[in-house]
Amino acid sequence: MALVELRNVSKIYQLGGEEIRALDDVSFDIDEGEFISIIGPSGSGKSTLMHILGCLDSPSRGTIQLDGMMIQDASARELAAIRNRKIGFVFQFFNLLPKLNVVQNVELPMIYSGVSASERRRRAMAALASVDLANRSRHRPSQLSGGQQQRVAVARALVNDPRIIFADEPTGNLDSHTGEAILGLFRRLSVEGRTIVLVTHDPEIAAVTPRRIEIRDGRIAEKIDLTLAGLDREAPTIPRRPAGGGTGVTQ
Amino acid sequence: MNLFNTILVGLKEVWTHKFRSVLTMLGIILGVASLVGMAAVIKGMENGMKEAMIAMGGADKVLLQEEEVPSHQQHLADQAPGRTMVDVEALRRSAPLLRVVSPEMRVSGVVATRGEKMAMPSELCGVWPAVVDMNLHTLAHGRFFTELDEENAHAVCVIGTGIRDELFGAPEDVGREIIPIGELVNLNGQPFTIVGMFAHYESEQEKKMRELARSKPPETRAGPARQRGFGRGNWAFWRKNYTMYIPLNTAWIRFRAASGLDNIPDPRLSDIDLKVGSIERVDVALQQARNVLMMTHRGIEDFSFRTQENNLESINKQIRNARLSGGFIAAISLLVGGIGIVNIMLASINERIREIGICKAVGASGLAIFAQILIESVVIALLGAALGVGASYGLVAILALISPSANAPLITPLAMAIAVAFSALVGVSAGLFPAWKAARLNPIQALRNE
Numbered sequence: 001m002a003l004v005e006l007r008n009v010s011k012i013y014q015l016g017g018e019e020i021r022a023l024d025d026v027s028f029d030i031d032e033g034e035f036i037s038i039i040g041p042s043g044s045g046k047s048t049l050m051h052i053l054g055c056l057d058s059p060s061r062g063t064i065q066l067d068g069m070m071i072q073d074a075s076a077r078e079l080a081a082i083r084n085r086k087i088g089f090v091f092q093f094f095n096l097l098p099k100l101n102v103v104q105n106v107e108l109p110m111i112y113s114g115v116s117a118s119e120r121r122r123r124a125m126a127a128l129a130s131v132d133l134a135n136r137s138r139h140r141p142s143q144l145s146g147g148q149q150q151r152v153a154v155a156r157a158l159v160n161d162p163r164i165i166f167a168d169e170p171t172g173n174l175d176s177h178t179g180e181a182i183l184g185l186f187r188r189l190s191v192e193g194r195t196i197v198l199v200t201h202d203p204e205i206a207a208v209t210p211r212r213i214e215i216r217d218g219r220i221a222e223k224i225d226l227t228l229a230g231l232d233r234e235a236p237t238i239p240r241r242p243a244g245g246g247t248g249v250t251q
Numbered sequence: 252m253n254l255f256n257t258i259l260v261g262l263k264e265v266w267t268h269k270f271r272s273v274l275t276m277l278g279i280i281l282g283v284a285s286l287v288g289m290a291a292v293i294k295g296m297e298n299g300m301k302e303a304m305i306a307m308g309g310a311d312k313v314l315l316q317e318e319e320v321p322s323h324q325q326h327l328a329d330q331a332p333g334r335t336m337v338d339v340e341a342l343r344r345s346a347p348l349l350r351v352v353s354p355e356m357r358v359s360g361v362v363a364t365r366g367e368k369m370a371m372p373s374e375l376c377g378v379w380p381a382v383v384d385m386n387l388h389t390l391a392h393g394r395f396f397t398e399l400d401e402e403n404a405h406a407v408c409v410i411g412t413g414i415r416d417e418l419f420g421a422p423e424d425v426g427r428e429i430i431p432i433g434e435l436v437n438l439n440g441q442p443f444t445i446v447g448m449f450a451h452y453e454s455e456q457e458k459k460m461r462e463l464a465r466s467k468p469p470e471t472r473a474g475p476a477r478q479r480g481f482g483r484g485n486w487a488f489w490r491k492n493y494t495m496y497i498p499l500n501t502a503w504i505r506f507r508a509a510s511g512l513d514n515i516p517d518p519r520l521s522d523i524d525l526k527v528g529s530i531e532r533v534d535v536a537l538q539q540a541r542n543v544l545m546m547t548h549r550g551i552e553d554f555s556f557r558t559q560e561n562n563l564e565s566i567n568k569q570i571r572n573a574r575l576s577g578g579f580i581a582a583i584s585l586l587v588g589g590i591g592i593v594n595i596m597l598a599s600i601n602e603r604i605r606e607i608g609i610c611k612a613v614g615a616s617g618l619a620i621f622a623q624i625l626i627e628s629v630v631i632a633l634l635g636a637a638l639g640v641g642a643s644y645g646l647v648a649i650l651a652l653i654s655p656s657a658n659a660p661l662i663t664p665l666a667m668a669i670a671v672a673f674s675a676l677v678g679v680s681a682g683l684f685p686a687w688k689a690a691r692l693n694p695i696q697a698l699r700n701e
């Protein structure tokens with residue numbers, strides 16, 4: 001059985017009588033230990049998909065099975081518990097709490113799962129050590145560089161030992177060099193056996209993952225577009241072919 | 252998320268916005284300070300009034316008062332007998348439900364002198380020994396009057412400590428307690444022997460202050476020494492300490508018999524005080540007394556009874572009114588404080604929408620967020636309450652300074668507990684709406700919020 005099984009999932013927004021199908025009949029599986037990227041142009045529904053996979057949102061239609069549990073009908077409270085124990089998030093804008101220091105930020109998920117204070121500190125320091133930031137544990141997020149902040153976010157995502165990690169444009173706010181480092185970190189985590197889903201519009205980033213799912217207009221593209229998938233290394237800055245009538249990828 | 256942590260986060264939140272938080276707490280601080288302060292003032296008032304009542308003879312004392320003859324008996328007005336010993340004897344004989352009957356014959360305009368020194372008694376009365384029970388006196392030294400004193404109209408007197416202070420010197424001034432038993436004093440020129448002296452009467456407050464003064468090294472005082480019992484003292488205690496009693500018969504023969512209009516002796520008593528056997532049967536006892544008096548007064552109703560119930564009722568009414576107005580002010584302050592907290596909590600969650608979204612993304616349930624905001628609100632309210640309790644001590648100190656009185660305000664733990672409980676209640680109710688709003692936030696929209 002796959003770790004995640006998505007079956008005929010749709011997300012429909014009603015905007016003034018108009019129906020927006022942010023996701024339209026999406027089905028796929030993610031196996032344990034996979035390193036997978038979800039790629040597509042802006043507005044194609046990547047973030048919507050990630051939110052549903054990450055239990056931040058519920059689908060309008062379809063079923064999702066995560067780690068053997070059907071979650072499409074779960075209550076807000078159950079979803080919170082699943083997010084807490086089984087899922088780790090890394091966001092484009094780091095999303096650290098500015099008033100807490102680094103180690104307290106990493107401890108945050110454990111606070112909601114009722115881990116004792118000493119155990120929290122121990123695990124948070126271990127997670128920080130795994131992203132090479134143990135020596136910065138007392139600093140505020142604002143005292144760190146963007147790359148360091150994102151590593152703290154990765155440590156926070158790891159600290160409750162989740163079944164799957166979702167990263168939405170984790171390098172979107174970093175320069176290319178720092179972005180490389182973060183991608184390297186994900187690759188290492190993947191080698192260590194983590195299941196990682198990377199959401200990006202950048203084919204070069206998608207190229208680092210063994211498997212890619214391409215989304216266009218809320219649907220899974222039939223065939224992976226090799227150019228879009230970043231295998232066309234010669235001219236990465238040329239505007240891509242417009243994707244399914246939607247907007248092209250812009251840098 | 253455990254409670255301790257939540258409280259800690261709440262405190263931190265308050266600490267990061269110190270100025271704003273204190274402004275928000277102002278309503279609560281004022282509310283609590285006025286509630287505790289008012290309660291303290293009222294408590295002081297109540298204590299003073301109750302003590303004064305006991306000093307004047309207690310709750311079971313009934314005054315037999317002289318009244319105008321009622322209008323339908325107006326034609327009999329010149330035959331109204333007034334209160335005389337006939338009434339006293341009749342009541343003692345025929346009204347068994349009365350426990351004590353105490354006649355008093357006041358002699359006015361008497362000055363007590365001893366050599367150069369002189370004292371004005373608050374009252375000089377001819378009395379029976381029943382007066383000790385009636386007015387709750389404690390005889391500290393010597394003896395009270397005997398049958399023989401009464402029978403032979405001996406020139407003896409029992410004095411309060413105030414008279415002693417004036418004529419022989421107060422302990423504060425001479426450094427030791429003078430007990431002038433056996434000494435002579437002149438009452439309007441007639442020598443009287445002091446046979447007894449009452450205890451020194453004072454309010455709890457005076458007692459405390461006196462003991463405090465004694466434990467401190469004596470300060471050198473400039474100017475005339477402050478008279479004991481006067482000025483700051485409670486009027487009822489001062490009056491009681493300046494009492495001077497002589498046997499009833501002595502008053503009658505030595506002062507009254509020749510002092511009436513045109514030298515005709517005036518047999519009327521100035522007071523007849525009664526105490527009933529049991530306070531529950533006061534109505535029956537007074538009806539019995541009324542029947543007896545109607546006989547001796549030949550049906551002319553020139554008297555009435557005044558029970559302490561009226562007095563007690565008026566005390567209680569005053570206290571109730573004071574409590575009501577104090578409570579009203581405090582309630583308004585607390586309400587304003589509550590609105591301030593709602594306001595600040597709403598502003599605070601608006602600022603923290605993104606943070607709340609992050610917490611939700613990493614697994615905070617709506618309930619955890621709700622509890623967090625609610626506890627923060629309660630923390631603000633309780634901090635305000637703590638500051639308010641502190642402020643109430645200052646308030647009471649200022650009140651005591653600008654209006655010194657024997658009824659010093661007394662801060663009670665009960666008032667404090669009530670104030671804190673109300674603040675917590677205000678904190679909870681003020682936090683409910685903001686907490687509900689925060690708990691309901693959609694994490695995706697919250698995260699999108701810049």
Ligand SMILES: Nc1ncnc2c1ncn2[C@@H]1O[C@H](COP(=O)(O)OP(=O)(O)OP(=O)(O)O)[C@@H](O)[C@H]1O
Binds near residue numbers: 020046
């Ligand atoms: N709350 C909403 N109400 C209405 N429409 C929405 C809502 N959220 C998303 N959409 C629509 O759903 C579609 C998919 O949005 P989504 O955010 O998933 O795109 P995306 O692929 O993540 O784009 P980007 O690369 O720019 O982040 C868009 O057309 C968007 O307008």
Ligand SMILES: [Mg+2]
Binds near residue numbers: 046047048
């Ligand atoms: Mg997106």
